[in-house]
Amino acid sequence: MTATWRLVRLALRRDRIVLVVWVVAIAGLAWGTVQSYVSLTQTEADRIAAAALVASNPLSRVFDGPASGPSVGAMSMNDGYKILGILTALMAAQAVVRHSRRDEETGRAELVGSAVVGRRAPLAAAVVVALTACVAVGVGVALAVGATGVGWTGAWAGGMAVAGAGWVFAGIAAVASQVFGTSRGANGAAAGALGAAFVLRAIGDLTGHVAPGGLSVVSAWPSWLSPLGWGQQVRPYFLDRWWIAGLFAGTTLLLVLVAAALRGRRDLGTGMVGAPHGPARAPAGLLSTTGMTWRLQRGVLLVWVAAMATMGAAFGSVGRTFADYVAGNDAMRAMLETIAPGAAPLDLYQAFLMAFLGVAGTGYTVQALLRMRAEEQEGRLEPVLATAVGRACWLTSHVLVVGAGTALVLGSSGLVGGLAYGALTDDWSGASGILGAAAVQVPAALALAGLVVAVFGLLPRWTSPVAWFALAAALVMGQLGEILELPQWLLDVSPFTHVPAVPAEPFAAAPLLWLGAAALALGALGFAAFRRRDLAIPG
Amino acid sequence: MDQAIETRGLTKSFGRTVALDGLDLVVERGQVHGFLGPNGAGKSTTIRLLLGLLRADGGKATVLGADPWRDAVTLHRRLAYVPGDVALWPTLSGGEAIDLLCALRGSVDRARRDELVDRFALDPTKRCSSYSKGNRQKVAIVAGLAADVELFLLDEPTSGLDPLMEAVFRDVVREITAAGGTVLLSSHILAEAEALCDAVSIIRAGRIVETGSLAALRHLTRTTLHVTTRVPLDRPEAWPGVFGAEVSDRTARLEVGADDLGGVIERIAAHGVVTLTSAPPTLEELFLRHYGDALARLDGEREPAVTR
Ligand SMILES: Nc1ncnc2c1ncn2[C@@H]1O[C@H](COP(=O)(O)OP(=O)(O)O)[C@@H](O)[C@H]1O
Ligand SMILES: [Mg+2]
Numbered sequence: 001m002t003a004t005w006r007l008v009r010l011a012l013r014r015d016r017i018v019l020v021v022w023v024v025a026i027a028g029l030a031w032g033t034v035q036s037y038v039s040l041t042q043t044e045a046d047r048i049a050a051a052a053l054v055a056s057n058p059l060s061r062v063f064d065g066p067a068s069g070p071s072v073g074a075m076s077m078n079d080g081y082k083i084l085g086i087l088t089a090l091m092a093a094q095a096v097v098r099h100s101r102r103d104e105e106t107g108r109a110e111l112v113g114s115a116v117v118g119r120r121a122p123l124a125a126a127v128v129v130a131l132t133a134c135v136a137v138g139v140g141v142a143l144a145v146g147a148t149g150v151g152w153t154g155a156w157a158g159g160m161a162v163a164g165a166g167w168v169f170a171g172i173a174a175v176a177s178q179v180f181g182t183s184r185g186a187n188g189a190a191a192g193a194l195g196a197a198f199v200l201r202a203i204g205d206l207t208g209h210v211a212p213g214g215l216s217v218v219s220a221w222p223s224w225l226s227p228l229g230w231g232q233q234v235r236p237y238f239l240d241r242w243w244i245a246g247l248f249a250g251t252t253l254l255l256v257l258v259a260a261a262l263r264g265r266r267d268l269g270t271g272m273v274g275a276p277h278g279p280a281r282a283p284a285g286l287l288s289t290t291g292m293t294w295r296l297q298r299g300v301l302l303v304w305v306a307a308m309a310t311m312g313a314a315f316g317s318v319g320r321t322f323a324d325y326v327a328g329n330d331a332m333r334a335m336l337e338t339i340a341p342g343a344a345p346l347d348l349y350q351a352f353l354m355a356f357l358g359v360a361g362t363g364y365t366v367q368a369l370l371r372m373r374a375e376e377q378e379g380r381l382e383p384v385l386a387t388a389v390g391r392a393c394w395l396t397s398h399v400l401v402v403g404a405g406t407a408l409v410l411g412s413s414g415l416v417g418g419l420a421y422g423a424l425t426d427d428w429s430g431a432s433g434i435l436g437a438a439a440v441q442v443p444a445a446l447a448l449a450g451l452v453v454a455v456f457g458l459l460p461r462w463t464s465p466v467a468w469f470a471l472a473a474a475l476v477m478g479q480l481g482e483i484l485e486l487p488q489w490l491l492d493v494s495p496f497t498h499v500p501a502v503p504a505e506p507f508a509a510a511p512l513l514w515l516g517a518a519a520l521a522l523g524a525l526g527f528a529a530f531r532r533r534d535l536a537i538p539g
Numbered sequence: 540m541d542q543a544i545e546t547r548g549l550t551k552s553f554g555r556t557v558a559l560d561g562l563d564l565v566v567e568r569g570q571v572h573g574f575l576g577p578n579g580a581g582k583s584t585t586i587r588l589l590l591g592l593l594r595a596d597g598g599k600a601t602v603l604g605a606d607p608w609r610d611a612v613t614l615h616r617r618l619a620y621v622p623g624d625v626a627l628w629p630t631l632s633g634g635e636a637i638d639l640l641c642a643l644r645g646s647v648d649r650a651r652r653d654e655l656v657d658r659f660a661l662d663p664t665k666r667c668s669s670y671s672k673g674n675r676q677k678v679a680i681v682a683g684l685a686a687d688v689e690l691f692l693l694d695e696p697t698s699g700l701d702p703l704m705e706a707v708f709r710d711v712v713r714e715i716t717a718a719g720g721t722v723l724l725s726s727h728i729l730a731e732a733e734a735l736c737d738a739v740s741i742i743r744a745g746r747i748v749e750t751g752s753l754a755a756l757r758h759l760t761r762t763t764l765h766v767t768t769r770v771p772l773d774r775p776e777a778w779p780g781v782f783g784a785e786v787s788d789r790t791a792r793l794e795v796g797a798d799d800l801g802g803v804i805e806r807i808a809a810h811g812v813v814t815l816t817s818a819p820p821t822l823e824e825l826f827l828r829h830y831g832d833a834l835a836r837l838d839g840e841r842e843p844a845v846t847r
Contacts, residue, residue, distance in 0.1 A: 105629055107672050107675075110671065181629065181666065181668050181669070182629040182630060184629070269668060270669050276665065276666060276669055277632065277665060277666070278631065278632030278634070278665075278666055279632055279634060279664065280632065280634040280663040280664045281634050281635070281638055282631075282635040282637075282638035282639055282642070286635060287638060287639060287643075288642070288643075289643065292639055292643070295628075295631075296628070378626050379624075379625070379626035380627065380628060382587075382592060382622060382626075383620065383625060383626075383682075384643060385590075385611075386590050386592065386615060386620040386622075387615055387640060387644040387645075388613075388616045388643060388644055389615075389643050390611065390612040533594075534592075534593045534594055535587075535592045535593065537587065537592070538626075
């Protein structure tokens, strides 16, 4: 156990910046969410109207959660939980993988393991670090929310809900780190579990029923299968269900015990799935720059195509239902018509949906481009560039694969969404609307890709934070820009602001050409800078 | 053009750290050139400049007659690089990683590749994620040494190899030079350099402090004599060319400069030699002379670093 504490201290030292940033950012988001509700809903009538809308609107049930009455605290914690819970879960899962599987991958664990350290000590230390970080986030959220003056009991319940989701995903990541032989695999599995948890919760909340009074929702059972659902069901400022803390802690304990047992049954550096052996010789398809890049990029592309096609199918298939609902709900209609006044409800729905899926799908673009930085930072690019592969050639191969992949990811959500809608309604002109709405997102996604390439060339250390920040900013501006009343010049910074709201608006080529030009200019800047700079080499 | 590598006043800084401080390095073609220095001396930085992976702040480097920054791609077809701590793709098998790196360089000798995999007792079907440090190193060595190229840049290539594999490595390097290849071998293992190198350059804090053939460098070192004489030696430390002496009755241990060895032996002979052994100069001593008490610090640095 002494070894575990030494490893914990070491891990905290390595993570001192990244964990502090996570805690501050998540607590700051919690504060901002409550503040925006405080300023948006000034009167009791405002609050009741907002709660009634959230309770009855299927989109808010999917993306926010179960409405929990008209208090500012309850509404902001219900709306904010999706982001707070997901971010905390990501932080916890990544911390566990970083200090367990990833250390085995880099050989750092080999060094530590040859010192006098128990076989399970690194895993124990990784879990301790992640759980502690979650508690810090929970306390930070509680303090931030309480400080806005909406009351302390709900604030602590909210902090508990956020920390609890982090705990469970730390446990899931601990198991995934034993099962998968690579940190990429373990992180991917944890992210997949997070996606599944979101979908289960969304289904449970969507299929729940509105409680008498019309201001809150009783979720259906699928919500209770999801750790994110448990977090939503804490219902701060409404029910304050403290017993859910026991559910979080018990599940976490169980997962950690499973991970420890699995660790005892395997050798250092190996996983439990994935063949330990591969071909003795490389297949011909691998033996070129493009072949190598495709091999490195194909996994993430396939996962995203599958995920976005599923999302497209799910949202596409409810198009008619939703359009009918909007047609009969003036408040909802007024809100959607801010996109394009006077457009038909179905067109509005499709434009709104794809504006969201377009930014979400750009998550693929960012993640796949950051693979370049990982290759460089983790030292795998050095031996490649010491061969006859030029820098421009290597960069081109990644940019082309990711560019085509972006079109494929966005296209598949539109295509499958359109097919699902068309098959259910036989309205094939409406179906083509979804595909068009998806296609116009591609130039905006590529403009953001251009930014990532530019930063990779100019300020490589900042690639990952800038890329994710840009994506998050685009998402916030797209979804909340109007509500937060952000100034137009700020909204104009996001490439997605310039995308025509097809099919609610007529198609316009000029903004898309401008976005394409911006993508090319930024990309060219990145190429030029990358060819001139030092390679970053670890160690 | 009989110089494979030539650098003049090469400088490189990372922020406030000066890694290279006017480096002049010349490697003749056909040589195995040892590039010796403790950790942090600037060996890897030099090699990365020679590969065009880093850009020099000042000075000039020529590799196989070309500019390593401007002509990187064409140059890389004619050389092979083995890094000291190689990172590989976790999901590729060792065999795939070797084939990929060879193919990207362009020159593959399949038979040679298979032979080396065999001789280094590497299982090419294992995933890179499950290789130990030593096995990852073997992948890099096979991928580099299987190349049919003019120049080999090896940066502490044997770190993590067991003694048996080190012997195989030495054989392979000898075969390379027998076939006319040039090797720049960076190392802090002196025995390795002594066994393999025709010439060595010693780098300290980003500068070459000593360079020459092994024979010439040995000349600079001191031979240790152990003698037993009939008559005890009388204050030998005062003799010209003697740098240190311990006398106890009729046995003595003397450190003698190479130039004065003859004279010292004549003086000893006058005392009636019973036994005389001489220990040849080693690079170890050469090193000690350049680093002196810095060596204690150097040993500290060789401890495995746990934090990065
Ligand atoms: N990318 C880098 N960033 C900052 N400092 C570096 C970098 N690479 C090397 N250095 C520093 O330059 C010096 C020389 O390092 P290096 O060439 O790796 O030495 P060696 O290979 O002889 O051990 C060291 O002080 C090292 O810390
Ligand atoms: Mg080095």
